[in-house]
Amino acid sequence: xxxxxxxxxxxxxxxxxxxxxxxxxxxxxxxxxxxxxxxxxxxxxxxxxxxxxxxxxxxxxxxxxxxxxxxxxxxxxxxxxxxxxxxxxxxxxxxxxxxxxxxxxxxxxxxxxxxxxxxxxxxxxxxxxxxxxxxxxxxxxxxxxxxxxxxxxxxxxxxxxxxxxxxxxxxxxxxxxxxxxxxxxxxxxxxxxxxxxxxxxxxxxxxxxxxxxxxxxxxxxxxxxxxxxxxxxxxxxxxxxxxxxxxxxxxxxxxxxxxxxxxxxxxxxxxxxxxxxxxxxxxxxxxxxxxxxxxxxxxxxxxxxxxxxxxxxxxxxxxxxxxxxxxxxxxxxxxxxxxxxxxxxxxxxxxxxxxxxxxxxxxxxxxxxxxxxxxxxxxxxxxxxxxxxxxxxxxxxxxxxxxxxxxxxxxxxxxxxxxxxxxxxxxxxxxxxxxxxxxxxxxxxxxxxxxxxxxxxxxxxxxxx
Ligand code: CO
Numbered sequence: 167x168x169x170x171x172x173x174x175x176x177x178x179x180x181x182x183x184x185x186x187x188x189x190x191x192x193x194x195x196x197x198x199x200x201x202x203x204x205x206x207x208x209x210x211x212x213x214x215x216x217x218x219x220x221x222x223x224x225x226x227x228x229x230x231x232x233x234x235x236x237x238x239x240x241x242x243x244x245x246x247x248x249x250x251x252x253x254x255x256x257x258x259x260x261x262x263x264x265x266x267x268x269x270x271x272x273x274x275x276x277x278x279x280x281x282x283x284x285x286x287x288x289x290x291x292x293x294x295x296x297x298x299x300x301x302x303x304x305x306x307x308x309x310x311x312x313x314x315x316x317x318x319x320x321x322x323x324x325x326x327x328x329x330x331x332x333x334x335x336x337x338x339x340x341x342x343x344x345x346x347x348x349x350x351x352x353x354x355x356x357x358x359x360x361x362x363x364x365x366x367x368x369x370x371x372x373x374x375x376x377x378x379x380x381x382x383x384x385x386x387x388x389x390x391x392x393x394x395x396x397x398x399x400x401x402x403x404x405x406x407x408x409x410x411x412x413x414x415x416x417x418x419x420x421x422x423x424x425x426x427x428x429x430x431x432x433x434x435x436x437x438x439x440x441x442x443x444x445x446x447x448x449x450x451x452x453x454x455x456x457x458x459x460x461x462x463x464x465x466x467x468x469x470x471x472x473x474x475x476x477x478x479x480x481x482x483x484x485x486x487x488x489x490x491x492x493x494x495x496x497x498x499x500x501x502x503x504x505x506x507x508x509x510x511x512x513x514x515x516x517x518x519x520x521x522x523x524x525x526x527x528x529x530x531x532x533x534x535x536x537x538x539x540x541x542x543x544x545x546x547x548x549x550x551x552x553x554x555x556x557x558x559x560x561x562x563x564x565x566x567x568x569x570x571x572x573x574x575x576x577x578x579x580x581x582x583x584x585x586x587x588x589x590x591x592x593x594x595x596x597x598x599x600x601x602x603x604x605x606x607x608x609x610x611x612x613x614x615x616x617x618x619x620x621x622x623x624x625x626x627x628x629x630x631x
Contacts, residue, residue: 167419171207171391172412173245173367175405176436177235178210180395183371183404185448187219189439191231197435198238204432205424206242207391208278211235212271213246217254218599221606229274229591236275243304245278246271249507250290251569252283255598256508256533258541260572261293263579267594268297274591282308282340284509287543288328289567295332306367307334311341312504313464314497316547319357326358336365336391341380342506343466344373344403348383355387367391372401373466375456378414381406385420396429398436402454403466409433463490464497469510476518485521492517499553500537501545512537527556540564541571586611 174180181189194211201209212232220228235244251258253267271279279298283290286309298305307329309322326337339346339354346354351368358366368384368391370377381392393405400407409429415421443449452471460466465473473490477483493505496517503509512534519529536542538554540563554563564571579597586592586607596603 168390169423170385170389170415170420172205172408172422172424173208173210173391173393174201174206174408175210175393175395176399178212178214178216178247179369179393180399180404182215182219184399184402184453185443187215188223188443188448190224191226191234193439194231195234195238197432198235200428200435201432202239202241203425204428205422208243208245209239210245210247210280210393212244212276213248213254213280215254218602221595221599221602225606225609227606227610228595229270229589232271232274232276243277244275245280245306246276247308248279248281248294250281250283250294252290252508253294253598256511258290258568258572259597260575261569262574262576263594263597264293264569265297265300266576267598268294268303269301270591270594272298272301272303276303278304278306278336280306280308280338280340281334282310282338282506283543284310284506285503285543285545286310286325288325288332290543290569291329292332292567293569295329295334299333304335305333306336306338307332308338308340308369310504310506311339311346312343312502313345314502314547316502317504319354321546322354323357323361326362330362330364334364336367337362338367338369339384340506341368341370341377342504343460343464344371344377345461345464346370346380347376348379351380352383352387355384355389359388365390367393369393370405371403371466372406373403373457374460375458376461377406378411381411382414385415396433396436398433398440403457404453459490463493464505465490465493465514466505466510469505469514472511473514473518476515480522482522488521489517492521496520499550500534501547501549503537503545508533508542509537527553530557538563541568543568583607 177194181187217228220226220231251264253259253264281291281294291307295305309325329337355366366389368381368389370380394400394408394411395405397407397409412422412424412426477486493513497503497513500513503513505513515531516534520526523529535557538549538557539561576593580593583592583596
């Protein structure tokens with residue numbers, strides 16, 4: 167029994183879950199000094215959707231954000247979320263791109279890389295775990311948690327053992343939908359702790375309103391670290407709020423080594439920020455209410471809101487219930503993949519297509535075809551044979567490690583954007599989001615040119631020719 171450690175996700179998952187990842191670096195930095203003294207074990211600040219959002223919506227260089235946060239946090243570990251071989255994108259990248267991305271993430275200030283694969287296919291974690299160790303980072307293996315007839319305790323223990331054999335420094339149970347129930351968590355944590363001698367972290371979402379109880383039982387079973395979000399951006403589809411979670415541990419041996427008064431001051435800062443987001447219309451009430459459907463259909467909160475907007479666009483809002491019911495069916499036919507990026511998008515879109523078209527699997531997105539061909543890895547249960555035939559006919563399924571099919575690409579990317587490169591990180595930005603990156607680079611160049619011409623004009627004014 168020992169004190170539990172706290173990781174606050176306010177700079178990554180919390181705002182990704184509640185306000186579509188729109189928090190700006192300038193809104194993060196003013197509170198950094200205080201947070202750095204609070205006694206957090208780590209702060210999740212980077213990765214996930216933050217990278218894309220910086221470039222696409224905030225006109226920020228995500229690498230600049232990382233460097234500035236590193237400068238501001240002198241004592242606290244900084245953590246990021248990485249989708250294994252998918253990095254921060256939606257497809258598999260070749261090993262050279264993965265290794266370079268990990269190298270530069272660590273070089274620019276990341277301490278802990280949380281690495282997961284949507285299918286828990288350990289082959290998809292190999293390169294990023296190896297690279298993290300090589301460049302001196304802490305590699306955390308994250309198990310994507312889901313519920314199905316094949317995803318039992320034994321399955322998760324085997325995944326955890328596999329990760330330990332690959333040399334991870336800690337393990338995380340990643341419950342992206344908030345469906346891990348308290349007593350299931352107790353058993354799961356107990357069994358993993360028995361099998362693997364590594365720190366264990368619990369990551370859940372408050373979506374269905376049960377994550378606090380889940381954390382309590384997980385802590386009693388021996389979980390070492392929990393992910394919370396400071397209350398103004400906690401609960402709802404985000405992580406359980408930090409302050410009540412800490413207060414709940416008062417009088418127990420688990421009470422974290424953290425300065426509660428400082429946490430309350432941090433909370434005040436984010437209250438102001440939250441009011442601002444409410445005024446801007448960024449914070450929708452829908453993400454704040456308990457959504458018990460997530461337990462019934464095992465659909466993560468973000469996926470539900472996506473679904474609603476896709477149906478709206480098709481003028482088919484009345485089909486919402488039908489699609490919700492179709493999702494578990496598609497998921498079963500596709501081998502029970504956990505509903506996390508990119509599988510949540512695939513299963514969601516396929517369910518939508520099945521409901522909106524006259525025949526099931528008449529329309530199939532390319533990603534789903536590639537998934538069935540084995541190009542995303544191996545699902546926990548076999549894909550339904552009839553459905554497989556419907557989707558890819560007699561085409562052969564690839565059984566190997568998907569990234570073995572990919573040739574090195576770093577040089578190609580470097581050549582393509584040679585004229586825009588200002589830092590080595592730019593090549594990775596481009597590799598991950600080519601179109602968005604190009605727009606960003608062009609704008610960056612244009613604004614620099616403008617500053618230079620402005621300066622020249624100033625010169626002319628003061629020294630007329
Ligand atoms: Co999450």
